[in-house]
Structures are given as structure tokens and as C-alpha cells.
Amino acid sequence: MPGLLLNVLKGENARPRPIWLMRQAGRYLPEYRELRAEKGGFLALVYDTDAAAEITLQPIRRFGFDGAILFSDILIVPYAMGQDLTFLAGEGPKLTPRLAETTLASLEAVSQRLSPIYETVAKVRAGLSEDRTLLGFAGSPWTVATYMVAGEGSRDQHEARAMAYADPQGFQAIIDAIVTVTIEYLCGQIAAGAEAVQLFDSWAGSLAPSEFERWVVAPNAAIVAALKARYPEVPVIGFPKGSGEKLPAYARETGVDAVGLDETIDPLWAARELPAGMPVQGNLDPLLLLAGGAQLEHQALRILDAFADRPHVFNLGHGIGQHTPIAHVEQLLSTVRGWTG
Numbered sequence: 262m263p264g265l266l267l268n269v270l271k272g273e274n275a276r277p278r279p280i281w282l283m284r285q286a287g288r289y290l291p292e293y294r295e296l297r298a299e300k301g302g303f304l305a306l307v308y309d310t311d312a313a314a315e316i317t318l319q320p321i322r323r324f325g326f327d328g329a330i331l332f333s334d335i336l337i338v339p340y341a342m343g344q345d346l347t348f349l350a351g352e353g354p355k356l357t358p359r360l361a362e363t364t365l366a367s368l369e370a371v372s373q374r375l376s377p378i379y380e381t382v383a384k385v386r387a388g389l390s391e392d393r394t395l396l397g398f399a400g401s402p403w404t405v406a407t408y409m410v411a412g413e414g415s416r417d418q419h420e421a422r423a424m425a426y427a428d429p430q431g432f433q434a435i436i437d438a439i440v441t442v443t444i445e446y447l448c449g450q451i452a453a454g455a456e457a458v459q460l461f462d463s464w465a466g467s468l469a470p471s472e473f474e475r476w477v478v479a480p481n482a483a484i485v486a487a488l489k490a491r492y493p494e495v496p497v498i499g500f501p502k503g504s505g506e507k508l509p510a511y512a513r514e515t516g517v518d519a520v521g522l523d524e525t526i527d528p529l530w531a532a533r534e535l536p537a538g539m540p541v542q543g544n545l546d547p548l549l550l551l552a553g554g555a556q557l558e559h560q561a562l563r564i565l566d567a568f569a570d571r572p573h574v575f576n577l578g579h580g581i582g583q584h585t586p587i588a589h590v591e592q593l594l595s596t597v598r599g600w601t602g
Contacts, residue, residue, distance in 0.1 A: 264279075265277075290319055296315065314385045331450070331455070338399060344357060344409060345358075359411060379453040395454055395456050398458055400443075401501070405439050409439075417467055447484070458497055497516075500521030520535060521543055528568060532571065541571060544564060545578060547581055550589050565602065
């Protein structure tokens with residue numbers, strides 16, 4: 262029997278609202294910190310399929326969220342494309358060689374780096390009740406490309422944006438290669454048991470409108486079309502963080518089934534401007550969840566009320582912070598589940 266979350270992603274305007282939180286499997290949970298201390302670094306956890314499955318399931322056991330989001334990372338795709346990937350304490354992920362200094366053709370693909378992720382998906386699905394939806398994910402091509410070019414995260418994605426202007430054909434080749442691997446990767450997750458998938462475009466907001474069309478909308482549309490050709494019943498959530506007024510065009514032109522909203526989007530504006538009947542996901546500020554108190558409840562109810570007339574998945578505007586108190590998550594859950602609209 263499909264879960265509440267899956268039904269809403271397919272267009273049902275259901276009560277109560279389903280809820281899951283981006284980065285819900287992570288450092289704010291004591292059980293995660295304990296397992297990580299035992300197992301070692303982040304990448305080692307991702308590739309230990311038993312540990313990764315356990316981490317994915319931890320927030321479901323503790324909070325009963327309506328969806329479990331695969332514990333992995335968007336940089337698994339460039340890792341499979343042949344870049345080396347490391348996570349350094351206090352510095353974030355590093356990819357080498359940087360495509361700012363070498364060519365795409367110099368990379369030698371290591372496709373077997375995707376296989377353990379599919380094993381994790383299968384293990385989570387086996388450990389998840391039927392009424393809980395398993396979400397797979399990948400990074401969107403633009404965001405993944407910014408890391409591949411710079412070798413790390415950056416404040417304004419300067420090197421990737423400059424390359425896209427200076428050598429649009431070369432940059433297009435990088436995007437196209439990412440699209441190809443991402444389609445394979447998400448289809449593999451779906452075949453292993455993922456019931457819906459999300460495309461994370463964390464750096465979509467750094468692009469000018471014409472660049473947004475080329476490097477965000479077009480690649481995402483290609484991925485969605487390929488997924489729909491093979492798995493027409495599997496919902497795709499698009500999350501172009503920071504896209505602002507470009508969000509309605511993204512929703513219309515990419516073919517995604519649902520749109521994730523970051524915390525900068527006014528829910529009343531989104532309810533008015535997005536395609537009628539399209540499911541939306543979001544968009545509480547993660548810092549408000551960190552702060553807790555009366556404002557947390559007030560703003561959560563404001564979001565719920567704004568989307569009362571369309572399918573809505575309650576979520577954050579981005580990932581949950583590592584210092585977020587467990588009690589605040591419990592407060593949010595009580596508010597969302599108590600809302601009747």
C-alpha cells in the first residue's frame with residue numbers, strides 16, 4: 262500500500278501532511294554520531310552498506326517521518342566518473358583532478374562505485390514499512406559540475422560560471438556527461454527500491470536567467486524525460502535552491518512532478534505562481550528549527566495554511582543543522598501532524 266508521502270507526490274491533497282526533512286539522517290542525531298565514531302569517515306560510512314542503511318533508517322525509527330532519504334552524497338556521481346573524492350575534517354569535500362585544470366577526457370570512469378549505493382537502497386527498502394516512502398536522490402548537473410570544475414564547494418561558483426561563459430561547448434560536454442551518469446544512477450536507485458527521487462540543485466541561484474535555462478532547466482528536463490520513459494510512475498522532485506522568480510519556469514519546463522522550495526520563497530507567492538495542482542515541498546527555515554519556540558509553530562502553520570489548496574510535503578528550505586535540538590524536531594512534528602487545514 263503506497264505511503265502518504267508517495268500519494269501526495271502523485272498529486273493527492275491529503276491530510277495530515279506528510280513530512281520528511283532534508284539531511285534528516287545526520288549529525289544532529291546522537292545515534293548517528295555514535296555510529297560514525299565507530300565506523301570512521303563520511304565516505305567510509307556511505308560505502309559501508311549496512312551502516313548507510315542503518316543511518317537512513319535512524320530518523321524513521323526515532324520520529325516516524327513519512328519518507329526515508331538515502332544516506333549518500335551528490336558527489337558520488339563525479340566519483341563514479343573518475344575523480345577522486347575525499348572528505349577532510351573542517352574543509353568539506355575535495356575532488357581531484359579539478360576540471361579547471363584538466364579535461365573531461367582525462368577521467369577514467371569507475372562505474373562500480375555506484376553499485377554499493379544500490380545495495381544500500383535495497384537494504385533500506387527491506388527494512389522500511391510499506392507505508393513509508395523511500396527517496397533516492399542525485400545532484401543536478403549544474404551543481405555537480407561546479408564541484409567538478411573547482412574541486413570543492415565555493416561561495417559564488419566563480420570558476421564554473423566563468424568556464425560556462427568562456428567555453429560553453431566544453432562546459433556543455435561536462436554537463437552532458439553528468440546527465441548521462443545521473444540517469445543511470447537514478448534508474449539504478451529506482452530498480453533497487455527507491456519510490457521517488459529528488460534532484461538537488463544547491464547552487465541554482467548563482468546563475469543569470471539565460472544561464473539558468475541552459476545549465477539548470479535543460480539538463481534537468483533531459484534527466485526527467487529519461488526517467489519518465491523508463492519509470493513513468495516514479496515521482497521526481499526538483500529542488501533548484503535560490504531560483505527565486507525563475508521557479509515557475511523551472512516547474513513548467515523541466516517536467517518534474519513536485520518542486521522543493523527553499524526558505525527564501527514566500528509560500529503565498531509560490532501557491533499563487535506555481536502550476537495549479539503541482540505538489541510542493543518545503544519550506545521552513547532550518548535556522549527556525551534550530552531556534553524553536555513559538556515562532557517555529559507560527560511559521561510552520563503559516564506554510565501549511567499557504568499550501569492548503571494543493572498537495573504539500575512539509576520539509577525544510579534546506580538541510581537540518583547539526584546542532585538542532587531533538588526537542589525542536591519533535592515540536593515541529595507535533596505541529597505538522599496536528600494541522601487539519
